[in-house]
Amino acid sequence: MAHGPAKGIRRWLFATNHKDIGTMYLWFSFTMFLLGGFFAMVVRAELFEPGMQIVRPEFFNQMTTMHGLIMVFGAIMPVFVGLANWMIPMMIGAPDMALPRMNNLSFWILPFGFTLLASTLFMEGGAPNFGWTFYAPLSTTYAPPTVNFFIFGIHIIGASSIMGSINIIATILNLRAPGMTLMKMPLFAWTWLITAFLLIAVMPVLAGAVTMMLMDINFGTSFFDAAGGGDPVLFQHIFWFFGHPEVYIIIIPAFGVISAIIPTFSRKPLFGYSSMVYATAAIAFLSFIVWAHHMFTVGMPIAGELYFMYATLLIAVPTGVKVFNWVSTMFRGAITFETPMLFAIAFVVLFTLGGFTGVMLAIAPADIQYHDSYFVVAHFHYVMVAGALFSSTAAVYYWLPKWCGRMYNETMGKVHFWVSFIGFNITFFPQHFLGLAGMPRRYADYSLQFADWNMVSSIGAFIYGASQLLFLYNVIATIVAGRKVSDPKIWEGAEGLEWTLPTPAPYHTFSTPPAVK
Amino acid sequence: MAGSPARKTALRLALAVPVMFAFAVFVMPPLYDAFCEVTGLGGKTAGRYVNEAPAVDSERMVKVQFLTTNNGTMPWEFRAPAEAVRLHPGESTRVTFYARNVTQHDMVAQAIPSVAPANAARYLHKTQCFCFNRQPLQAGEAAEMPVVFFVDPELPAAVTTITLSYTLFDVTDRQGAGVAAVN
Numbered sequence: 284m285a286h287g288p289a290k291g292i293r294r295w296l297f298a299t300n301h302k303d304i305g306t307m308y309l310w311f312s313f314t315m316f317l318l319g320g321f322f323a324m325v326v327r328a329e330l331f332e333p334g335m336q337i338v339r340p341e342f343f344n345q346m347t348t349m350h351g352l353i354m355v356f357g358a359i360m361p362v363f364v365g366l367a368n369w370m371i372p373m374m375i376g377a378p379d380m381a382l383p384r385m386n387n388l389s390f391w392i393l394p395f396g397f398t399l400l401a402s403t404l405f406m407e408g409g410a411p412n413f414g415w416t417f418y419a420p421l422s423t424t425y426a427p428p429t430v431n432f433f434i435f436g437i438h439i440i441g442a443s444s445i446m447g448s449i450n451i452i453a454t455i456l457n458l459r460a461p462g463m464t465l466m467k468m469p470l471f472a473w474t475w476l477i478t479a480f481l482l483i484a485v486m487p488v489l490a491g492a493v494t495m496m497l498m499d500i501n502f503g504t505s506f507f508d509a510a511g512g513g514d515p516v517l518f519q520h521i522f523w524f525f526g527h528p529e530v531y532i533i534i535i536p537a538f539g540v541i542s543a544i545i546p547t548f549s550r551k552p553l554f555g556y557s558s559m560v561y562a563t564a565a566i567a568f569l570s571f572i573v574w575a576h577h578m579f580t581v582g583m584p585i586a587g588e589l590y591f592m593y594a595t596l597l598i599a600v601p602t603g604v605k606v607f608n609w610v611s612t613m614f615r616g617a618i619t620f621e622t623p624m625l626f627a628i629a630f631v632v633l634f635t636l637g638g639f640t641g642v643m644l645a646i647a648p649a650d651i652q653y654h655d656s657y658f659v660v661a662h663f664h665y666v667m668v669a670g671a672l673f674s675s676t677a678a679v680y681y682w683l684p685k686w687c688g689r690m691y692n693e694t695m696g697k698v699h700f701w702v703s704f705i706g707f708n709i710t711f712f713p714q715h716f717l718g719l720a721g722m723p724r725r726y727a728d729y730s731l732q733f734a735d736w737n738m739v740s741s742i743g744a745f746i747y748g749a750s751q752l753l754f755l756y757n758v759i760a761t762i763v764a765g766r767k768v769s770d771p772k773i774w775e776g777a778e779g780l781e782w783t784l785p786t787p788a789p790y791h792t793f794s795t796p797p798a799v800k
Numbered sequence: 801m802a803g804s805p806a807r808k809t810a811l812r813l814a815l816a817v818p819v820m821f822a823f824a825v826f827v828m829p830p831l832y833d834a835f836c837e838v839t840g841l842g843g844k845t846a847g848r849y850v851n852e853a854p855a856v857d858s859e860r861m862v863k864v865q866f867l868t869t870n871n872g873t874m875p876w877e878f879r880a881p882a883e884a885v886r887l888h889p890g891e892s893t894r895v896t897f898y899a900r901n902v903t904q905h906d907m908v909a910q911a912i913p914s915v916a917p918a919n920a921a922r923y924l925h926k927t928q929c930f931c932f933n934r935q936p937l938q939a940g941e942a943a944e945m946p947v948v949f950f951v952d953p954e955l956p957a958a959v960t961t962i963t964l965s966y967t968l969f970d971v972t973d974r975q976g977a978g979v980a981a982v983n
Contacts, residue, residue: 381810385810445817453810483820488824490824491820506829514832520828
């Protein structure tokens with residue numbers, strides 16, 4: 284074994300070790316999660332009762348916008364990059380990521396990107412207030428002057444994502460241990476391989492979109508300005524050409540996590556491994572050809588509506604394959620319900636529910652009623668919170684003992700799960716009713732008939748938010764003073780190369796590649 | 801550690817980045833415009849019609865309605881000549897819109913046309929239009945703004961009424977040549 288980590292701050296500033304960088308990504312995303320969560324609390328506090336109580340409407344708009352941007356780009360995307368950094372080299376028998384210095388760069392530009400973005404809160408004109416989808420002309424002609432900070436922030440965040448993705452692909456394609464064929468890789472590596480290709484394809488499109496905004500705002504072009512011959516609807520097409528793959532970028536690594544956890548606690552191999560791989564690839568492909576289902580109300584011709592409707596409904600097929608495979612894996616398994624498994628099962632149930640509401644929204648004539656209502660808000664929080672966030676929480680509980688050689692407090696983990704699960708459903712299930720009853724999203728106030736369910740939803744949000752502090756406490760308590768464990772296989776049903784390594788995982792692993800049969 | 805195969809993979813992937821960026825900035829907008837112009841989606845009309853006029857189809861009558869809208873806070877008075885005109889396909893008509901700068905300062909406006917239903921957009925041909933140029937008006941000044949157009953006899957039979965809508969934008973603070981090429 285070579286040397287250990289450098290001492291002090293240098294270990295983190297100049298980190299090239301995949302485990303150190305993974306740790307930094309995880310802590311960074313958790314910080315962003317708390318920040319974005321705080322913004323959500325402001326939103327829900329204002330919506331607790333009808334009328335304006337706590338903030339001004341302008342500030343409310345900044346809160347919804349920043350909540351969305353921070354959660355999507357700051358919490359969910361980096362948490363999975365952190366997990367990829369930690370786990371992919373250990374899963375495929377590689378000594379580290381393929382490009383360690385680029386790995387360092389892709390992490391360390393993130394804090395700068397988010398400082399640019401968050402600093403707008405303290406500037407004249409306030410933070411971006413045009414929603415996380417930043418539709419032109421709201422984000423161009425009518426944007427606050429801080430929009431330029433937002434644009435450069437997105438550029439930096441995008442560059443970070445692209446470098447991270449290049450690194451992951453280069454690692455998976457070149458550094459697998461001998462005998463580790465692609466079809467023997469754990470599903471988490473597979474899902475990340477596919478996600479990384481999606482990121483490389485669409486993050487430059489996002490960069491292009493914000494660059495065109497920058498030109499329109501500052502240099503007199505008219506990409507999205509009808510007065511100069513441009514078209515605001517073009518913005519929506521470009522945005523969703525990025526945005527739809529983006530929502531799968533968020534959820535596909537979660538599929539990989541769940542496909543690792545469910546077999547472990549069912550004590551059975553994953554059902555239908557190869558169909559999982561093909562289903563993931565199919566979902567990734569379909570994500571490029573369905574973007575305009577976000578735009579059913581812009582005035583598309585009937586042929587366009589029908590095409591995007593049917594293509595979108597088609598996504599339910601590979602997604603259904605995955606859900607049935609997880610259920611079949613659990614079927615007749617010797618299941619135990621440790622915290623990671625609880626979160627994984629909740630993922631399957633709640634993500635499927637979010638998928639069903641997605642199918643409802645995909646139906647063009649129905650969507651015209653649901654569009655931009657709280658029904659949409661409920662839908663995407665079921666897939667993003669109960670999907671992406673629950674799975675990353677499950678991943679932390681699942682691998683944390685491996686990372687630090689200490690066991691988390693199982694009772695506290697279970698309390699965290701149940702409070703999260705109940706809090707989440709109290710928050711978002713009523714939003715389905717609100718949306719169907721006609722409450723529009725992105726307003727600081729609402730009509731009196733929506734009052735009761737909004738209060739219920741806000742109470743749920745406070746419960747859910749508070750439960751995350753318990754999670755933070757549990758993680759810190761584990762790292763500092765958790766019960767020591769040293770069995771390489773923390774979970775008796777776990778399979779895979781990462782469980783052949785000593786616990787806690789040494790600083791350098793697989794310096795000589797393992798033999799894979 | 802980063803042997804040459806990994807570096808090669810990384811470089812190849814990095815090439816995709818400028819390609820996709822250029823695709824978004826330089827390919828998607830013109831592609832979208834071309835797509836809309838060919839199909840008429842979104843009610844976009846083509847630029848100045850330069851081919852020879854087709855024969856008049858006196859069997860058929862089409863109603864063309866006019867609509868005027870001021871964008872945002874554009875304060876000008878902006879009126880259509882009439883609610884609608886009725887004409888035969890192929891028959892050229894001249895109508896005159898009216899605009900008046902009601903403010904105390906000089907301004908420049910740009911009118912952007914749009915046609916409904918969308919499948920009629922590419923059958924409405926303008927041989928002359930105030931929307932091909934910007935319209936400067938001094939404080940309090942008024943102008944008559946002509947459009948010469950005809951409806952193509954190829955117009956789908958199901959379409960009996962076409963709406964030609966103009967939105968007036970304030971472009972006083974804009975630099976550049978205007979949008980003659982895109983209307």
